[in-house]
Amino acid sequence: xxxxxxxxxxxxxxxxxxVIPLIIKAQTTSYTQLCNEVQIARTINDKWAAExxxxxxxxxxxxxxxxxKTNIQRYVSGWVNYYLSPRxxxxxxxxxxxxxxxxxxxxxxxxxxxxxxxxxYFFHKIGFTLFxxxxxxxxxxxxxxxxxxxxxxxxxxxxxxxxxxxxxxRKGVVYLLATEELLFKPQAKSExxxxxxxxxxEVGAGYLITDDIQVELAYLNEFMPRDDFxxxxxxxxxxxxxxxxxxxxxxxxxxxxxxxxxxx
Numbered sequence: 001x002x003x004x005x006x007x008x009x010x011x012x013x014x015x016x017x018x019v020i021p022l023i024i025k026a027q028t029t030s031y032t033q034l035c036n037e038v039q040i041a042r043t044i045n046d047k048w049a050a051e052x053x054x055x056x057x058x059x060x061x062x063x064x065x066x067x068x069k070t071n072i073q074r075y076v077s078g079w080v081n082y083y084l085s086p087r088x089x090x091x092x093x094x095x096x097x098x099x100x101x102x103x104x105x106x107x108x109x110x111x112x113x114x115x116x117x118x119x120x121y122f123f124h125k126i127g128f129t130l131f132x133x134x135x136x137x138x139x140x141x142x143x144x145x146x147x148x149x150x151x152x153x154x155x156x157x158x159x160x161x162x163x164x165x166x167x168x169x170r171k172g173v174v175y176l177l178a179t180e181e182l183l184f185k186p187q188a189k190s191e192x193x194x195x196x197x198x199x200x201x202e203v204g205a206g207y208l209i210t211d212d213i214q215v216e217l218a219y220l221n222e223f224m225p226r227d228d229f230x231x232x233x234x235x236x237x238x239x240x241x242x243x244x245x246x247x248x249x250x251x252x253x254x255x256x257x258x259x260x261x262x263x264x
Contacts (some may be wrong), residue, residue: 028230032234034067035238039243042246047083051176056075058072059233061101061155073136076146078093079093087123089122094113098111100160111142121133127163131159132157133156139151153183157179162178163175171209175205183199200222202220213241216238
């Protein structure tokens with residue numbers, strides 16, 4: 001059996017063993033969300049790259065059913081990526097989250113600073129992309145008393161990307177994507193659940209407008225088990241990605257002369 005199938009089966013079995021019993025055990029409160037994110041990537045050289053993510057989330061809350069009425073979160077994060085080998089990418093980021101009325105945190109202003117360290121391992125396959133991501137997070141988040149507390153979390157994700165009208169992602173290609181992610185932390189929101197935090201499942205599609213601009217539309221289901229009740233988020237995600245936008249803009253404004261022109 002291939003390593004990709006082993007990881008997929010492991011994630012599936014883990015989901016059923018952990019999540020399904022918790023769904024049956026407690027009542028579930030559901031929320032509807034709209035998430036949007038802009039990703040700007042910049043290649044530095046063959047080994048290094050940098051990224052900036054800008055995003056926000058609108059959500060229904062316990063006191064407001066209209067999704068677009070409440071903006072519960074805005075954030076900015078900067079990433080540094082190092083390509084250790086064709087299969088391994090190591091990354092680190094620092095982010096700021098403006099949290100307000102986040103159902104899982106509480107109905108109060110709770111800003112957060114987050115440091116992330118992660119490794120991504122690629123399973124090289126012909127015709128599709130499969131990788132697993134291991135991420136550790138150190139979170140400094142404000143509590144109800146206005147004091148910052150440090151929280152720790154581990155995230156394990158596997159992602160599958162399947163181009164539909166081409167073998168690689170380039171201009172004009174439509175692709176499907178699916179992710180499964182399990183999150184763990186020492187202390188959850190409610191006492192009693194002290195290890196497994198939540199499950200995130202995502203499925204969607206993307207389109208490359210150009211080789212360096214792409215848009216994704218996805219559905220995200222996020223399930224959070226708690227002692228007295230469970231929480232579930234049903235989110236529509238819109239992601240817009242720009243690769244090397246400043247370089248592309250410069251080349252568009254000041255195009256390099258063709259070789260034939262240079263010879264003349």
